[in-house]
Amino acid sequence: MESGKKVQEFFKEKRKQLNLTQPELAKKAGVGLRFIREVEQGKTSMRVDKVNQVLKLFGYELGPVLVKRDKTDL
Amino acid sequence: MESGKKVQEFFKEKRKQLNLTQPELAKKAGVGLRFIREVEQGKTSMRVDKVNQVLKLFGYELGPVLVKRDKTDL
DNA sequence: ATAAATTATACCATAATGGGTATAATTTCG
DNA sequence: CGAAATTATACCCATTATGGTATAATTTAT
Known part of the structure; x- marks a missing residue:
């Protein structure tokens, strides 16, 4: 995944x-x-600004977040 | 801004x-x-998956982040 | 200051997003 | 179990993001 x-x-x-x-x-x-x-439904190629229009309602916005390495792939 | x-x-x-x-x-x-x-240059309408292709090099990915309210607008 | 490197702007073509909507499938609930 | 509500899938179309590239502007370095 x-x-x-x-x-x-x-x-x-x-x-x-x-x-x-x-x-x-x-x-x-x-x-x-x-x-x-x-x-x-799982689409990943949508536009950032459109996603933000929705996240704004929740008090959020898209931003870079550190990818946490899972213990399984160390 | x-x-x-x-x-x-x-x-x-x-x-x-x-x-x-x-x-x-x-x-x-x-x-x-x-x-x-x-x-x-400041474009905000780019695709999420493309941004992630780049962020991945840095060990990051786009995700919802809480919008911190500025003291000025309280 | 001048040359080299890096970044910004502009144009064309292609592919795909997003909107709208109709319909089917699924879920919810009385 | 059946009706209503909600969500999923499919199709058409206009708009636009993206890639490639050429050129201009800016920055860096000698």
Whole structure:
């Protein structure tokens, strides 16, 4: 699993925490419904600014994070 | 300044830490030279997977980070 | 100051994102 | 178990990101 699930999972989790449906989140964030769906479905080639439009609702934004090496691959 | 300088600055800093030119970084990361340039120039609409191709060289990847509220807007 | 190296800007072509939407599949719940 | 809500898949299309490259501008170094 080359990671990439980060944003995907984050969207789902935060969205449900706020009890929003995909259409509701899309509307609130000002992005298309298709975008929300594709990201939650695991797409990794979406645009950074679009992701940030959504993360902003959660009080987050995309940034470089240190990749934690798993004990298994040392 | 709605942020957005994060990746831009990160690229520049890390690249210089490794003493790489833009063409060298582009080649190592497997992305186009234009991509490196546009990001370092402040573009915010680039693709997440492309950014990650570069961040990977530095041991980083894009992820949701909490937006720290500045004292000025409290 | 001049030459060399690095970075910035501009143009073209291609491929793919994102939006919209209709429909199917799945989940939720009464 | 069936109806309603939610989510997943598929298609069309306009916009745009990306790559390549040539050239200009800027920076670095001698």
